[in-house]
Amino acid sequence: MSDFINDLLGNLSGGATDKIGSSLGIDPQIIQQAIPLIAPMILGGLKNQSTNFGGQDRVDHILNKYGDPGVLENVDGMIMNKLGQSNVDPNLGGLLGNSGSSVTNLLSEKFGIDGNTAMKIIPLVAPLILGYLSKSKNEHPEGSAGFASFLDQNGDGNVLDDVVGLLSGSGQKDNSGQGGGLMDLLGGLLGGKK
DSSP states (O other), X not given: OHHHHHHHHHXXXXXXXXXXXXXXXXXXXXXXXXXXXXXXXXHHHHHHHHHHTTHHHXXXXXXXXHOOGGGGTOHHHXXXXXXXXXXXXXXXXXXXXXXXXXXXXXXXHHHTOOHHHHHHHHHHHHHHHHHHHHHHHHHSTTGGXXXXXXXXXXXXXXXXXXXXXXXXXXXXXXXXXXXXXXXHHHHHHHTTOO
């Protein structure tokens, strides 16, 4: 999955992380470090939706509705739209279950930012990730079915071990407790929380 994260970060044009950081009044490096933590949660949410709520058709529906590839070139417009909304939803309308709120708390603790600011990070970063997934779906003949390779790189049917490797390689070495917290959240998301 680290290849996915690297490709995603490479596709963010026009200083996307700088713009998001500036719009929130925080160091853009926080956004850069948050993306590899949020992406597995979104991919895990899509995996959960696929497994429990309609297969690839459900994933395609979510991406068609929320994954505008154009957002990668129009970060300013997305930021204005999102910051103009009065209702901030870190759970992304149920895509993350109840995990979005918990991830928000972890981001707040890890980066030393207030909860209200941390709450806005996931809704600002998620469109970039979903937009990138839609772009990938449109460019590859296997479509969203190819996302399985992002989720389960070693093909063992278990996404958690792949995410462990991702989290341990994304700045978590200095603060292993946060990695454990995110792993617990992802495990709950994929482990059949009703």
